[in-house]
Amino acid sequence: MIRTVIHYSDSTVFGGTERALLHLVRGIDRLRWRTVLLHDHAAPPALVGEAKAAGAEVHAVPRVSGKLDVVHLAALTAAVRGHHADVFHAHLHWPLACKYGIAAAAMARVPVVVATAQLHVELDPAGFVDLQHRAMTRVVQRYIAVSRAVAEDLTRRFDVPVGKVTVIPNAVDLRDVDAGDTRNAMAPPDWPTTAGRRVALILARLEVDKGIAYAIDAMAALPDVELVIAGAGTQRAELEAHSATSGVEDRVHFLGYRRDTAVLLRCADVFVLPSLVEGLPLSVLEAMGAGVPVVATDIPGTREAVENEVTGLLVPPRDSQALAAAMRRVFDDTASATARATRARERARREFSTEAVVTRVAELYASLLEDRAA
Numbered sequence: 493m494i495r496t497v498i499h500y501s502d503s504t505v506f507g508g509t510e511r512a513l514l515h516l517v518r519g520i521d522r523l524r525w526r527t528v529l530l531h532d533h534a535a536p537p538a539l540v541g542e543a544k545a546a547g548a549e550v551h552a553v554p555r556v557s558g559k560l561d562v563v564h565l566a567a568l569t570a571a572v573r574g575h576h577a578d579v580f581h582a583h584l585h586w587p588l589a590c591k592y593g594i595a596a597a598a599m600a601r602v603p604v605v606v607a608t609a610q611l612h613v614e615l616d617p618a619g620f621v622d623l624q625h626r627a628m629t630r631v632v633q634r635y636i637a638v639s640r641a642v643a644e645d646l647t648r649r650f651d652v653p654v655g656k657v658t659v660i661p662n663a664v665d666l667r668d669v670d671a672g673d674t675r676n677a678m679a680p681p682d683w684p685t686t687a688g689r690r691v692a693l694i695l696a697r698l699e700v701d702k703g704i705a706y707a708i709d710a711m712a713a714l715p716d717v718e719l720v721i722a723g724a725g726t727q728r729a730e731l732e733a734h735s736a737t738s739g740v741e742d743r744v745h746f747l748g749y750r751r752d753t754a755v756l757l758r759c760a761d762v763f764v765l766p767s768l769v770e771g772l773p774l775s776v777l778e779a780m781g782a783g784v785p786v787v788a789t790d791i792p793g794t795r796e797a798v799e800n801e802v803t804g805l806l807v808p809p810r811d812s813q814a815l816a817a818a819m820r821r822v823f824d825d826t827a828s829a830t831a832r833a834t835r836a837r838e839r840a841r842r843e844f845s846t847e848a849v850v851t852r853v854a855e856l857y858a859s860l861l862e863d864r865a866a
Contacts, residue, residue: 495578496526497857498602499548500593502555506536506724506749507697508662508774509585509610512638514539515663516581518546519850525857528575530593538751549575556592565592573600579857582607582632587615587650591628598631604860608636610662611771611793612645625650633860636660636853638772641792658856661796663849664777666841679759680752684745685718690823692717693760693784695753695775696767698725698746703766703789705731709812711740714819719764722756724749757782762822762829768809770794780804781840785829787818803836 497520499513517527527548531540532555544550553571554564572580572593580597582590584607597605607628615621629635629650635657637643643659646652685691692714696702704721708731711719721731721744728746735744750756753775757763763779763786770793777797779786786804788794798804805821807814822829842848 494524494526495857495861496528496575497579497581498528498530498572498575498577498597499543500530500572500580500582500590500597501535501539502532502590502593503539503583503585504532504534504536505585505697506538507585508771509583509608510536510539511774512608512610512662513583514542514546515665515846516850516853517543517548518665519663519846520854522547525854528577530571530575538749553593565596568592569596569599572596572602577602578861579604579606584609584611586611586613588621588624588628591624594628594631603864604857605632606634606636606856606860607632608638609642609646609771610638611769612642612649613769614649622650629656632656633864634658634856636856638662639793639796641796642771660849660852660856661844662772662774662777663846664774664781664840664844665846666781680755682747683720683759684747685720685759689743690714690717690761691759692719692762692764692819693756693779694719694721694723694764694766695750695756695778696721696723696765698723698727698731700727701767701769703768703809705734706766706810706812706815707764708735708738708740708744710816710819711735711743712738713813713816715743717819717823718743718745720745720747720756720760722747722750722753753778754782757784760784762787762819764815764819765789765794766809766815767791767794772797776804777840777844780833780836781844783833783837785822785833786836787815787822789815798836801832803832803839805832 529543530553554567556564580602735741763784765788789809790806800806805818
């Protein structure tokens with residue numbers, strides 16, 4: 493019997509949450525699951541196009557503008573009901589994301605409602621935040637937390653029962669990131685760095701919480717290193733101005749949003765993620781799977797992906813000097829860096845492969861459906 497799962501996203505940007513959704517769409521067993529993506533009209537084209545290319549049925553649905561917008565909520569409910577889903581899977585890029593989709597799933601009487609919590613953000617209780625989250629939790633049979641840190645935050649901040657939370661990490665498509673020898677890869681035609689120089693790579697949205705300004709500051713202590721930043725976001729102009737005022741603009745390169753992340757990883761000597769907040773960073777998992785040495789900040793979520801001194805190097809957040817020193821260690825002690833990267837690659841293939849993660853998610857779907865039928 494083929495069952496139907498609806499993946500729901502109300503996001504209008506393309507980041508880790510959307511990429512993680514796509515990994516599930518690509519990896520699910522088509523002989524057992526029919527996959528539908530319901531998305532906002534302003535959803536990023538990359539999400540819609542790649543989901544369609546992966547074989548999902550893709551449909552834009554109305555955006556509900558508030559609790560009094562009963563017309564659009566009714567239309568969203570009708571759209572959910574029309575697919576006769578067995579599972580409704582919401583993908584939360586912040587704690588109250590997808591709340592109207594979850595409400596629509598309840599009104600459409602979808603048997604199982606699952607929500608993946610990608611990132612915890614501390615929210616002020618004003619504006620009925622806790623009441624709204626409690627309403628979501630009554631509908632959601634199971635939260636998938638992408639890390640133990642996110643799971644703990646769900647129970648601590650929003651009193652989600654422990655039994656309603658399952659930790660399943662994000663997946664990384666190792667077919668895309670199977671880099672081989674990262675030192676001898678052919679660069680893309682628009683690769684901006686100077687031959688012979690070391691290259692640090694960041695794959696991230698250009699937003700304040702990614703801490704990219706600290707990596708730019710670190711370049712002052714690394715005059716023989718170039719920093720390549722791939723990603724889009726609201727902070728690009730500010731970050732470009734920051735690199736100029738810091739005197740390193742000739743060695744900091746902004747590529748914009750890129751789909752060829754595996755190619756970029758093959759050109760990097762070190763992968764850097766100076767984030768201030770993470771759930772479980774998909775870009776770090778991709779770098780680990782590609783065998784690229786990782787330097788990242790020691791924050792919840794990231795430290796569940798990277799074990800300091802074993803599979804990478806972790807430094808305090810907001811510390812550009814420590815970031816520069818860790819990168820210098822990678823360049824100066826390549827034997828140790830390679831050993832850490834090898835262990836990281838083995839762990840990524842063992843624990844974070846698409847096959848391993850999608851299997852766990854599908855088993856959760858099946859288990860919840862069995863419990864519902866009992």
